Amino acid sequence: xxxxxxxxxxxTALILLGISFVTFVxxxxxxxxxxxxxxxxxxxxxxxxxxxxxxxLNLPFYEQYLRYLGGLLNGDLGRSYLQKTEVSELxxxxxxxxxxxxxxxxxxxxxxxxxxxVVAALKRGSRTDDTLMxxxxxxxxxxxxxxxxxxxxxxxxxxxxxxxxxxxxFAHLILPSITLGFLGAGWYSRMMRSSLIDVLRQDxxxxxxxxxxxxxxxxxxxxxxxxxxxxxxxIGIDIGLFMSxxxxxxxxxxxxxxxxxxxxxxxxxxxxxxxxxTLVSACAIVLGNLLADLITPLIDPRxxxx
Amino acid sequence: MTKARAMNMTAGTGLLEVSxxxxxVATPSGARTVVDDLSFTLESGKTLCIAGESGSGKxxxxxxxxxxxxKPMARVSAGTASLAGRDILALSEAEMxxxxxxxxxxxxxxxxxxxxxxxxxxxxxSGAISAHGGLSDSTIxxxxxxxxxxxxxxxxxxxxxxxxxxxxxxxxxxxxxxxxLAQSPQILIADEPTTALDxxxxxxxxxxxxxxxxxxxxxxxxxxxxxxxxxxxxDDVLVMQHGRMVEHSPASxxxxxxxxxxxxxxxxxxxxxxxxxGTTEPKRVAARPGTGPEKPLTAEPLxxxxxxxxxxxxxxxxxxxxxxxxxAVEGVSFDIMPGETLSLVGESGCGKSTTGKALLNLIxxxxxxxxxxxxxxxxxxxxxxxxxxxxxxxFQDPYASLDPxxxxxxxxxxxxxIHGLASGSELEDRVAYLFKRVGLSTDxxxxxxxxxxxxxxxxxxxxxxxxxxxxxxxxxxxxxxLDVSIQAQVLDLLQDIQNETGMSYLFISHxxxxxxxxxxxxxxxxxxxxxxxxxxxxxxxxxxxxxxxxLMAAVPVADPSRPRRxxxxxxxxxxxxxxxxxxxxxxxxxxxxxxxxxxWGDRKEINTSGSAGRI
Numbered sequence: 001x002x003x004x005x006x007x008x009x010x011x012t013a014l015i016l017l018g019i020s021f022v023t024f025v026x027x028x029x030x031x032x033x034x035x036x037x038x039x040x041x042x043x044x045x046x047x048x049x050x051x052x053x054x055x056x057l058n059l060p061f062y063e064q065y066l067r068y069l070g071g072l073l074n075g076d077l078g079r080s081y082l083q084k085t086e087v088s089e090l091x092x093x094x095x096x097x098x099x100x101x102x103x104x105x106x107x108x109x110x111x112x113x114x115x116x117x118v119v120a121a122l123k124r125g126s127r128t129d130d131t132l133m134x135x136x137x138x139x140x141x142x143x144x145x146x147x148x149x150x151x152x153x154x155x156x157x158x159x160x161x162x163x164x165x166x167x168x169x170f171a172h173l174i175l176p177s178i179t180l181g182f183l184g185a186g187w188y189s190r191m192m193r194s195s196l197i198d199v200l201r202q203d204x205x206x207x208x209x210x211x212x213x214x215x216x217x218x219x220x221x222x223x224x225x226x227x228x229x230x231x232x233x234x235i236g237i238d239i240g241l242f243m244s245x246x247x248x249x250x251x252x253x254x255x256x257x258x259x260x261x262x263x264x265x266x267x268x269x270x271x272x273x274x275x276x277x278t279l280v281s282a283c284a285i286v287l288g289n290l291l292a293d294l295i296t297p298l299i300d301p302r303x304x305x306x
Numbered sequence: 307m308t309k310a311r312a313m314n315m316t317a318g319t320g321l322l323e324v325s326x327x328x329x330x331v332a333t334p335s336g337a338r339t340v341v342d343d344l345s346f347t348l349e350s351g352k353t354l355c356i357a358g359e360s361g362s363g364k365x366x367x368x369x370x371x372x373x374x375x376x377k378p379m380a381r382v383s384a385g386t387a388s389l390a391g392r393d394i395l396a397l398s399e400a401e402m403x404x405x406x407x408x409x410x411x412x413x414x415x416x417x418x419x420x421x422x423x424x425x426x427x428x429x430x431x432s433g434a435i436s437a438h439g440g441l442s443d444s445t446i447x448x449x450x451x452x453x454x455x456x457x458x459x460x461x462x463x464x465x466x467x468x469x470x471x472x473x474x475x476x477x478x479x480x481x482x483x484x485x486x487l488a489q490s491p492q493i494l495i496a497d498e499p500t501t502a503l504d505x506x507x508x509x510x511x512x513x514x515x516x517x518x519x520x521x522x523x524x525x526x527x528x529x530x531x532x533x534x535x536x537x538x539x540x541d542d543v544l545v546m547q548h549g550r551m552v553e554h555s556p557a558s559x560x561x562x563x564x565x566x567x568x569x570x571x572x573x574x575x576x577x578x579x580x581x582x583x584g585t586t587e588p589k590r591v592a593a594r595p596g597t598g599p600e601k602p603l604t605a606e607p608l609x610x611x612x613x614x615x616x617x618x619x620x621x622x623x624x625x626x627x628x629x630x631x632x633x634a635v636e637g638v639s640f641d642i643m644p645g646e647t648l649s650l651v652g653e654s655g656c657g658k659s660t661t662g663k664a665l666l667n668l669i670x671x672x673x674x675x676x677x678x679x680x681x682x683x684x685x686x687x688x689x690x691x692x693x694x695x696x697x698x699x700x701f702q703d704p705y706a707s708l709d710p711x712x713x714x715x716x717x718x719x720x721x722x723x724i725h726g727l728a729s730g731s732e733l734e735d736r737v738a739y740l741f742k743r744v745g746l747s748t749d750x751x752x753x754x755x756x757x758x759x760x761x762x763x764x765x766x767x768x769x770x771x772x773x774x775x776x777x778x779x780x781x782x783x784x785x786x787x788l789d790v791s792i793q794a795q796v797l798d799l800l801q802d803i804q805n806e807t808g809m810s811y812l813f814i815s816h817x818x819x820x821x822x823x824x825x826x827x828x829x830x831x832x833x834x835x836x837x838x839x840x841x842x843x844x845x846x847x848x849x850x851x852x853x854x855x856x857l858m859a860a861v862p863v864a865d866p867s868r869p870r871r872x873x874x875x876x877x878x879x880x881x882x883x884x885x886x887x888x889x890x891x892x893x894x895x896x897x898x899x900x901x902x903x904x905x906w907g908d909r910k911e912i913n914t915s916g917s918a919g920r921i
Binding site for chain 2: 003006007010201203206207208210214217226229299300301
């Protein structure tokens with residue numbers, strides 16, 4: 001178990017190294033000039049050149065990357081070009097808001113998605129099943145900004161039940177969580193439905209029924225623990241989906257998380273922030289998967305981590 | 307329980323009376339009747355065997371009695387089943403739930419999938435005990451231990467904490483039986499309970515069911531396709547075909563003077579151990595004297611295997627280094643002569659399939675294998691190709707070994723194309739010839755695998771294996787999944803092909819009776835090694851090794867007048883083939899006890915037959 005975690009963490013480090021390299025190359029190739037951005041439109045060529053010199057932007061590519069990597073190994077994500085603060089501080093101040101949003105979204109996904117999936121599976125072939133599956137299809141296919149704006153219009157503008165945007169109270173959390181979780185709920189309901197239908201056909205369900213157990217005990221005691229297994233693996237992958245969703249949702253709802261930070265940084269070619277947010281997201285995805293892989297053997301005794 | 311038992315005492319001898327049971331299955335072309343107007347009475351304390359081939363409706367009958375038919379596809383459309391005065395087919399789901407487990411317990415065919423993989427044995431057993439509530443935890447626990455003891459599982463305390471995947475098939479089936487008996491039902495329905503098990507385990511489970519029946523006074527409905535099992539178990543026999551009852555008589559009558567032609571056919575198709583005594587050639591050759599090609603005794607062996615060893619590493623740790631090793635095959639040597647059938651027989655996990663795969667280089671192995679004089683060790687896919695023209699394989703499951711998206715004609719043509727042996731109209735003619743050869747019509751070439759029955763599919767697999775005109779076919783449990791009558795036809799086909807073309811077979815099987823029919827020579831495998839090898843008559847008429855004897859004794863015999871075997875002691879698991887990296891397997895040397903009859907192991911132990919020696 002420990003050996004397994006150690007091996008996975010080493011893999012994580014290698015993955016992050018690869019991601020940092022690819023991102024760095026892509027940003028290097030971007031035609032926008034960060035020095036010009038920092039200096040502003042009216043600055044002279046000499047000023048821009050000066051800034052470029054200061055930031056090391058005129059160094060050859062490999063040297064720039066090695067310098068960045070050197071900083072990274074010392075835990076230094078660099079300084080923002082424009083905000084003149086440490087990237088790590090910026091991310092640290094924004095991360096709690098994003099994590100809160102993610103927890104809210106996962107909760108929505110699971111509650112909404114799993115319930116829909118279980119009901120659809122139990123009533124498969126019925127009108128309820130059809131309706132739920134159409135709803136999940138909408139969830140999977142509708143873009144998040146559309147859902148977000150729709151929810152805002154109906155529940156915040158027209159009905160006034162929730163604040164229009166911002167951060168602070170529990171009421172602020174609800175609409176963004178639903179928006180972010182809607183896509184996943186669609187996926188989960190479909191996965192849960194097919195997984196549960198499959199499990200309900202298994203011989204061991206028949207064995208359990210043959211002993212005279214009630215439907216509820218068969219469902220909750222025997223079927224669901226098996227049906228949930230593929231979903232757990234999915235949650236790990238989902239954190240990646242969140243990372244892309246979070247940029248959109250935080251912008252729509254004015255949520256002060258790292259998604260918004262990234263959005264602003266991309267517009268201003270603030271390379272250290274983009275790099276920082278990318279690495280943090282990559283970390284989240286890899287750790288999310290690791291967590292899912294560590295939870296699975298707790299439910300499924302056949303899986304042993306080696 | 308006592309109340310229920312008392313009720314059944316007053317209900318007379320007929321415990322369960324089924325009358326006019328009709329089950330229909332919805333198909334795209336309308337309802338199809340799979341059980342047609344079936345009536346029978348289960349007597350108290352007796353065993354009724356429902357026998358028939360696949361599709362005869364025997365499992366549907368069992369499921370409908372439990373109201374466990376796969377709804378909404380299948381439903382009972384008519385009939386009653388009266389248990390203690392109540393028609394259990396008419397009960398609501400909630401009422402039926404009270405019958406399940408309490409009055410009727412059920413065990414199923416496939417022990418590997420009948421238990422929930424994520425719940426411990428203890429949890430599942432407790433669930434079955436307390437399905438109808440009202441029991442304290444300590445009562446449940448002591449009942450669970452009592453049940454495990456009743457089904458002869460050693461160390462019941464430890465088993466409660468284990469998960470199904472940690473138990474062997476036989477152990478799992480015992481747990482399923484314990485669950486079925488948890489609430490002391492009067493009736494036990496057993497749906498092919500031993501079909502998926504090895505013969506020695508089958509013998510144990512059958513003996514266990516008989517013992518439980520005697521101890522607890524329960525009635526058993528046993529569903530099986532195996533007439534040997536019927537003979538071992540039945541008081542009464544009900545033979546079904548295409549959903550209808552064709553015969554219903556006491557067991558002694560069924561076997562001595564079957565009334566219906568179908569029953570006679572079914573009995574005739576059953577291979578019987580010992581029926582080949584006194585002959586040396588396989589059944590089909592003996593049946594048509596003089597047609598077999600003369601086997602030159604001095605010929606070079608077609609395949610020669612020396613010291614074949616197959617081990618698999620189990621990896622672990624940070625660097626994924628090998629930490630343990632599975633010793634699948636350990637130092638096996640044999641020759642196969644042209645036109646000869648060598649059978650490898652043994653129980654699951656003994657390494658017989660692995661040996662077959664090594665011949666085709668499908669797995670990495672150590673040792674020396676020569677096919678027609680060519681060593682095949684370390685050959686890559688390209689270099690192996692000419693060898694594969696001589697050696698082909700037929701697998702066990704005809705449903706899984708044909709690509710469902712290819713037309714069967716293309717499947718048979720594929721090897722010819724891969725080897726560039728035929729194209730265009732020549733290819734078509736060749737495939738048509740192969741189809742005719744295996745007894746299929748040429749208009750079937752354009753169909754897809756799912757349109758064929760199991761037996762037909764196995765014929766297609768044989769046609770595919772024959773397409774390259776190989777000299778040896780490795781047949782890995784190739785008739786195990788087929789009904790007896792179909793099995794007999796496929797075995798005949800294989801033997802006819804041998805008589806015509808001088809084909810050799812490496813016939814891998816767990817079924818001693820089938821092996822006896824088809825083999826020239828037999829090798830018995832146990833734990834990755836040969837324990838005994840010799841001609842068919844040497845092995846079957848004069849078995850020397852304890853393990854060979856044990857295997858033969860376990861085969862159910864289709865003769866109810868034979869005394870039924872006594873109950874055996876507690877279940878035992880096979881020793882594990884997984885060892886540490888530093889494990890050096892002991893080398894066993896064979897003794898030739900005359901005429902090429904080889905026995906491995908200690909000479910003394912071999913000679914003291916029947917002793918509790920090593921196996």
